[in-house]
Amino acid sequence: MKRRPVRYTLLLARSGGGSRALSLPGWALLLLLALLGLWTGANLYFWQKSREARALEARLQALSQEARRLSLALEAERAKNGALTEEARRTQKELEALKKSIEELRRRAGLPPLNVLPVRYQEGGKGGASSPGEALALWGEVRAGVLDLQRQLKEVAPALERTLEVEQSLPRGLPLRGYEGITSFFGMRKNPFGPGYEFHDGLDFAAPYGAPVYATGSGVVARTGWMGAYGLAVLLDHAEGYQTLYGHLSRLAVRPGQRVERGQVLGYVGSTGRSTGPHLHYGVYRYGAPVDPRPYLDPLWASR
Incomplete structure (x- = not known):
């Protein structure tokens, strides 16, 4: 006895209207279900990938903002180091001028001259320090120069006071005011x-x-x-x-x-x-x- 093929009937109903029956063979229904499952899976896959892309985009934006903040902070630090270095150079030059004044005071006080500069300043440096270490090293030299000048002033002061006292004591000027004849x-x-x-x-x-x-x-x-x-x-x-x-x-x-x-x-x-x-x-x-x-x-x- 010959077996009849299996068929499936889909009843399509419309709200407020009539209905319609659609008869499909079994293989067609399976194909339709397979396509529907494939479409649903593809939608789920692309939705997940889109979600991951949005998360990566947000992370990338956060990293970009952090990189910009770090770049600005680095530039500010370099500018700070440059200003610190320039200030140290100006202070060095002022210390050298002060050293010359101290040498004159030493001469007046009868003390021997110094042959060593209190601050090791080298011409030729342009711009600021490229790292905090260079700026700190430069300030270290300035600090050493200040300490050396303080030591010299302590050495010069008593002798200079004696010299100035002698100078003030020596006769100088006129014994009368307004009568010079x-x-x-x-x-x-x-x-x-x-x-x-x-x-x-x-x-x-x-x-x-x-x-x-x-x-x-x-x-x-x-x-x-x-x-x-x-x-x-x-x-x-x-x-x-x-x-x-x-x-x-x-x-x-x-x-x-x-x-x-x-x-x-x-x-x-x-x-x-x-x-x-x-x-x-x-x-x-x-x-x-x-x-x-x-x-x-x-x-x-x-x-x-």
Whole structure:
């Protein structure tokens, strides 16, 4: 008996309408189901791949933003290192200028000069440091230079103070203010009180009676009072064996043993002692021997 082929009927119904029956052989239904499964699987596959692509795109965008942030941070760090390096170079040059000043102070203080630079600065470097290590190394040199200059200043300061104290003590300038006329110079002169010549061991300044007389250097009052031909006078002891004498005064303003500073009033012009009228006798002595006071006056007088 011959077997009849298997057929399947699909009933298609429409909402609000009639229905329709579709008869399909078995192999066609299987093919339709296979195609439907393949289409569904393909959709699922591509949906999954699209989801993975969107996740990768989001990750890539995040990584791109992080890379940009790191790039900006690196540029900022390089700029910071460059500014730090330039500041260190400027500081080095300032330290070298300060070293020259210290050398001058050492010379004035009587100390030997230094042969080694406190900061090892080399010309030729352009731009900033390429790494934080270079900037830190440069600042390390600057720091070493600062410490060396601090050590030098501690060494120079006491000697310089002594030198400045000696300089301040040495006679310099005029003993009168506003009265610079010299009536009698240092050396041999005609005797104003009789015939012949005599040695004059100072300078005579014309000034009115009572004009203040000033110390030309800091020192200690060695003696005051009547000093023979100089009349009422003041004798000051200075550094380096110097002494200054202010004679023919009318009145004293200091006492023996008193410490005086340059420019301090010692007394007032008079005409005491061997004098022909009000004036000031000003004498400078070095280790007890009289010297010409003109080189110790203001440069204007020293050049005359």
